[in-house]
Amino acid sequence: MTAQGRVTIREVAERAGVSVATVSRVLSGNYPVPQATRTRVLRAARALDYVANAHARALVGGGRKTVAVVLRQVTSPFYAQVAEGVEAEAATHGWLCLVGTTGGDPQRELEFVQLMREEGARLVILVGGVVEDDAYRERVAHYAQALASAGARLVLCGRPAPDPDIPALVVEFDNEAGARAITGHLLSAGHRRIVFLGGLPGNTALDARVRGYRAALAGHGLPPEAAHVVDCGLGRAAGLRAMTELLEERPEFTAVFAGDDMVAAGALRAIAEAGLRVPDDISVVGYNDIPLAEDFHPPLTTVRTPAEELGRAAVRIALRDPEQAAATHHLLGTHIVVRDSVAAPPPGRAHRPT
């Protein structure tokens, strides 16, 4: 059994001396029931500490609405904030929130989505950039179609819809604009040799940032060769390693644009270990403005992506207008938060040609 000694509606009915139908009516509260019986039933339920069986309820149709979030990991500050946003907004609407993590494994993602179909989730939210290959497109198209045919909806947060007529709602940040802006900030400070640390070719979020970075460079009249992208991927460890190598091999840059704040953390550490100072010797900027970015040394100038708002928006939009929401694309804005990790390049190194 689902639970050995669980109290059922029948026992409540017996104790209250009414039928199960009456108990159901009282508990659902969607049907007029005279005050007298009402209290009798309530008292019985209270006494037995009765809780309804959610599965039975779901089976017959009145189930609790469920939203599922799928992320790579909850320990990433950024993902955690998105999850919190989803959870908070879901709670607001009285929905239940399921969280699943995949560790970045497409197989586990698939299993989890399958599981959510079984559980009857009405909303499945996939969070985070991915490498967008054919396998991905096919997989997501399948999710969307399967979910849709069961009356559920798919939301992609920060990852692209594989096909415009796939019934999926896309909500993401304007990565390209954000990257363009922060690169512009570096440019304005006088930097010309800026390396982008943390590329991840195929990953849509990172690719967009790289695009924005290149666009800003070009917009400033710099030649395409001025761009220097290091494809080390994300994470503090990657940033630390890549920056260390870069410092040894080709230190002819004055600023670093890290793919996200964790990469920036690693880069900062590498620079410190090399005996250099930020921002005096090298300027560094990040992306996302995670909660502890201002506790880095020095406090990090970065792009603020309101992650919790992303999560909230995802469920809000999906719930607000189901029909219209499908197959639409929502872009959330970002802005720069200036702290202490950017300064003018050191005198001898500014404007130095390639």
Add this chain to the structure above:
Amino acid sequence: MTAQGRVTIREVAERAGVSVATVSRVLSGNYPVPQATRTRVLRAARALDYVANAHARALVGGGRKTVAVVLRQVTSPFYAQVAEGVEAEAATHGWLCLVGTTGGDPQRELEFVQLMREEGARLVILVGGVVEDDAYRERVAHYAQALASAGARLVLCGRPAPDPDIPALVVEFDNEAGARAITGHLLSAGHRRIVFLGGLPGNTALDARVRGYRAALAGHGLPPEAAHVVDCGLGRAAGLRAMTELLEERPEFTAVFAGDDMVAAGALRAIAEAGLRVPDDISVVGYNDIPLAEDFHPPLTTVRTPAEELGRAAVRIALRDPEQAAATHHLLGTHIVVRDSVAAPPPGRAHRPT
């Protein structure tokens, strides 16, 4: 309906030209079925993209095992790690993991536990210290009893069992020992005026740390008045505010023991804003060793509490030996990780009497 167009087992049966029982049997795989029919059924299920209805399954007994974690918030690095541990261990066992957040509100905690009872969760894990008052004790006793009578189990992570014979499993860190050790570390460096920042009277985790702090002081032959506990509560903002005030009013201390790493982050910032340096002017230690603690300025010396392991242990122990596990108390060890935020007190201030 639970979902408009959801494919049911009956449709699969029809398409495969067998009975629903047969379909159920091949899908469950717990009953011998000849290869021929087996493939026919599988093919039909595949073609229809059938997924079983988890609620119907749960209703009849074969439901998926579910574990629920309840935490204050997922954006706290520490809680996030615990949640990740629970999720990972649950996934290992093929269990589903539900995450609920309360924002610290007992009312929401109660609602969530109720919800988990409805959902038929077999394991409910409450994470994080709380203020232990009569209301709390009563509430938890009720959870435990209700869960137990439904064949489910309650696990308290980092919070005390209200009563030894309440059927709840307790798994937590030895806060007192950890606090004693790190205070000892400060003492060994020569500090005698150490303030504990982040007390939260009634909160069992913090109270234990304060006890460890006092014990270490006493063990070093210092009088009880040497202890100075600032009850500012947890969080970066609290640490920042409290430290700022402290620096203005009573700067006669040489080291700070922050209740956790977030408080330490705030304290560090306050000290920097006051124009003082860590560890030259003031030493600072934290608690928990969150992932970014080494990116603070300076890298923070702190107590490592393996949070993910706490989460894993909670489910592992609960699952391993249900009978024995109930009403037992498990203490997980911690250790100091030394980084750069502690030094000897500045010459003029060491050993200065009260």
Add this chain to the structure above:
DNA sequence: GTGAAAGCGCTAACAG
């Protein structure tokens, strides 16, 4: 007003 009864989709006897 309230009860009896028909399922929701599935599994597990129990027959055949």
Add this chain to the structure above:
DNA sequence: CTGTTAGCGCTTTCAC
């Protein structure tokens, strides 16, 4: 080997 059937706990017509 496979089909029939009886529920799991609940909501919801449909009668009384």
